[in-house]
Amino acid sequence: MTHPAPRTLLLGPPDLRALVEGVGLDVLMDELIQALTVALRELDESVLQVPKREGFQVVSEPRPSGVIGWMPALRRGDSLTVRVASSLPTNRGEAGLPTLVATHSVYDVKTGHLAAVMDGVFATALRTGAASAVASRYLASPDSRVLGLVGCGAQAVSQLHALSRVFRLEQVLVHDLDADAARSFVRRVEFLGLDVRPTPLPDLEVCADILCTATTVARGAGPVISGHALQPHAHVNAVGADQPGKAELPLALLRRSLVVPDFPAQARLEGECQQLHPDQIGPDLATVVQQPEEFQGWRERNTVFDSTGHALEDHVVTRLLLDHARRMGLGTLVALESLGGDPLDPYGLVRGDADARTGSPRRATGT
Numbered sequence: 544m545t546h547p548a549p550r551t552l553l554l555g556p557p558d559l560r561a562l563v564e565g566v567g568l569d570v571l572m573d574e575l576i577q578a579l580t581v582a583l584r585e586l587d588e589s590v591l592q593v594p595k596r597e598g599f600q601v602v603s604e605p606r607p608s609g610v611i612g613w614m615p616a617l618r619r620g621d622s623l624t625v626r627v628a629s630s631l632p633t634n635r636g637e638a639g640l641p642t643l644v645a646t647h648s649v650y651d652v653k654t655g656h657l658a659a660v661m662d663g664v665f666a667t668a669l670r671t672g673a674a675s676a677v678a679s680r681y682l683a684s685p686d687s688r689v690l691g692l693v694g695c696g697a698q699a700v701s702q703l704h705a706l707s708r709v710f711r712l713e714q715v716l717v718h719d720l721d722a723d724a725a726r727s728f729v730r731r732v733e734f735l736g737l738d739v740r741p742t743p744l745p746d747l748e749v750c751a752d753i754l755c756t757a758t759t760v761a762r763g764a765g766p767v768i769s770g771h772a773l774q775p776h777a778h779v780n781a782v783g784a785d786q787p788g789k790a791e792l793p794l795a796l797l798r799r800s801l802v803v804p805d806f807p808a809q810a811r812l813e814g815e816c817q818q819l820h821p822d823q824i825g826p827d828l829a830t831v832v833q834q835p836e837e838f839q840g841w842r843e844r845n846t847v848f849d850s851t852g853h854a855l856e857d858h859v860v861t862r863l864l865l866d867h868a869r870r871m872g873l874g875t876l877v878a879l880e881s882l883g884g885d886p887l888d889p890y891g892l893v894r895g896d897a898d899a900r901t902g903s904p905r906r907a908t909g910t
């Protein structure tokens with residue numbers, strides 16, 4: 544009996560555009576926030592294994608340092624999701640590309656077959672925004688109305704979108720060292736219909752109920768806010784620190800706050816938690832989601848979500864996007880691996896043995 548050779552589903556920008564047109568961007572974000580909350584609540588390391596990420600520094604000082612790394616999440620007996628992502632602040636000026644470039648790959652762990660590959664730029668923005676929304680829902684005052692954004696790049700767009708789905712935002716104050724980025728941000732988030740204003744940093748710090756830092760500040764050049772005049776209840780999502788030596792928040796703020804890392808082992812090496820002694824670090828986000836009543840009192844005090852990026856988030860967003868894509872018949876199926884011929888003959892592809900079973904690329908059919 545011949546088995547059909549498994550194919551790989553490719554999902555690129557046109558597929559994701561069609562997906563968003565079909566599902567709706569707000570619905571997609573709501574679904575992701577919900578799926579991430581459930582995944583954190585039900586996190587079971589015997590089912591989902593997530594090691595801390597590894598990577599290489601590929602651009603060194605004096606240019607802004609850049610990294611390329613890989614983040615795996617293994618769902619036992621099911622799939623391995625690997626996100627390969629680079630954070631290269633030189634990209635925008637030198638190549639006209641985003642700072643954050645990523646792809647997500649999904650492997651079938653029963654066979655090792657590469658089941659899907661998709662763009663990770665959009666997925667990263669979605670899941671990083673959703674993570675801040677989940678953390679803020681559990682740690683910020685539910686009456687939060689003023690959001691402050693420090694750093695008005697790509698991640699700031701989805702930070703605002705995700706938070707606007709959880710809080711009734713009345714005002715969004717934004718600040719960037721690059722005034723053009725702050726100005727263009729207003730246009731990029733017009734679709735939300737919110738009151739968004741470029742604002743001097745001291746005013747932003749005084750007024751914000753929730754504040755997100757998503758900057759490419761260089762290693763050793765932080766903090767990016769003073770933290771002196773924050774509201775006593777302000778919650779901060781610190782999103783930008785992702786390398787040893789990089790930090791966005793002042794130590795005094797961290798010391799007086801409940802600091803909640805997404806992934807403690809990673810945050811101690813790359814996040815705001817680098818600045819703290821282990822016993823000054825609070826519970827991880829999964830613990831807060833699992834035991835919300837324990838931490839409810841902190842909603843009226845300063846709290847920090849130390850977001851370094853968790854492969855659990857990559858797993859959840861990849862699954863959500865793939866489920867929609869498969870249901871809608873989006874993407875292109877290709878025979879990427881040499882799987883169609885005699886399993887004992889890796890040279891079969893030279894004779895074209897596999898071609899009859901794999902054929903040429905075709906659109907997915909929605910089955």
Ligand SMILES: NC(=O)c1ccc[n+]([C@@H]2O[C@H](COP(=O)([O-])OP(=O)(O)OC[C@H]3O[C@@H](n4cnc5c(N)ncnc54)[C@H](O)[C@@H]3O)[C@@H](O)[C@H]2O)c1
Binds near residue numbers: 697721
């Ligand atoms: N936590 C996560 O899961 C996660 C996910 C994606 C990206 N990141 C990190 O977040 C950071 C931002 O990513 P991005 O894709 O938005 O980058 P980006 O280049 O699109 O935007 C960064 C913005 O920060 C501004 N900036 C730099 N230093 C500043 C300062 N001191 N004060 C105010 N603004 C400043 C820049 O001018 C730029 O506009 C990067 O370091 C990236 O690696 C983290």
